[in-house]
Amino acid sequence: MIEVYSWATPNGHKVHIMLEECGLPYRVHAVDIGAGEQFDPAFLAISPNNKIPAIVDPDGPDGAPISLFESGAILLYLAGKTGRFLPASTHGKYDVLQWLMFQMGGVGPMLGQAHHFRIYAPEKINYAVERYTNEARRLYKVMNARLARSTYLGGHDYSIADIAVYPWLRSWKNQGIAWSDYPHLKGWFDEIGQRPAVQRGCEVLADRRKPIANDERAREVLFGDRQRQQR
Known part of the structure; x- marks a missing residue:
């Protein structure tokens, strides 16, 4: 049984979806990031960057337990564990990995900034709103162009690249x-959203999450000095 420490966010849903797609047994432990539970010492022991998700697999490599943080690393681990959603061929593997890195280095960080400055920032800074909205549109354009000539982001087959990107969109x-x-990205988005495992994964902890736009305590925990305190 894989222990999953997570919350209903795009990065959390990546791992929930992967576990559902692979049919692996798992148990979810809610880490309420609006309440500051990500700073609990027990969670920091497995996720030193105080970010969800993290997992503990008691049946890790060579039968030894393993803990992992960073959603991209977890997707790669689960793909290796199950032999699914990452091509076996070297060429195919790197086709997928470049799009996984595109999500980790571009889609997640840039869309996260778009969310912050468009919705959560205490004051509207027009430059920041325009900067990250335009970057979001650029990234969507890159993905749309890719999907005009490829069935999925990583190639002909559904992969961890698609699993990583979908929750952010x-x-x-x-x-x-x-x-x-x-239009090509929209067709892909609709198709991925119809997968039963994706639907189940996106429901994990969804009933626990509350809007934070008007929650001053959650805003301080997520965006304020609490993030920079010594731990």
Whole structure:
């Protein structure tokens, strides 16, 4: 049984979806990031960057337990554990990995900044709003162009690259996106969203999450000095 420490965020849902797609048994431990539970010493022991998700697999490599943080690393681990959603061929593997890195280095950070400055920032800074909204649109354009000539982001087959990207695009309205500008990406998005495992994964902890835009305590925990305190 894999122990999953998570919350209902795009990065959390990546791992929930992967576990559902692979059919692996898992148990979820809610880490309420709005309440500051990510700073609990027990959680920091497995996720030193105080970010969800993290996992503990008692049946890790060579039968020894392993703990992992960083959603991309967890996706790679689960793909290796199950032999699924990452091609066996060297060429195919790197086709997928470059798009996984695209998500980790671009889609997640940039769309996260778009969310912050468009929705959560205490004051609207026009430069920041325009900067990250335009970057969101650029990234959508890159993915739309890729999917004009490829069935999935990593190639012909559904992979961890698709699993990594999909949860971030569910908040397209908050990112200032009009789907009519990205028809190939929209078709991919709709197809992925119909997968039963994706639907189940996105429901994990969804009933526990509350809006934080008007929650001053959650805003301080997530965006204020609490992030920079010595631990």
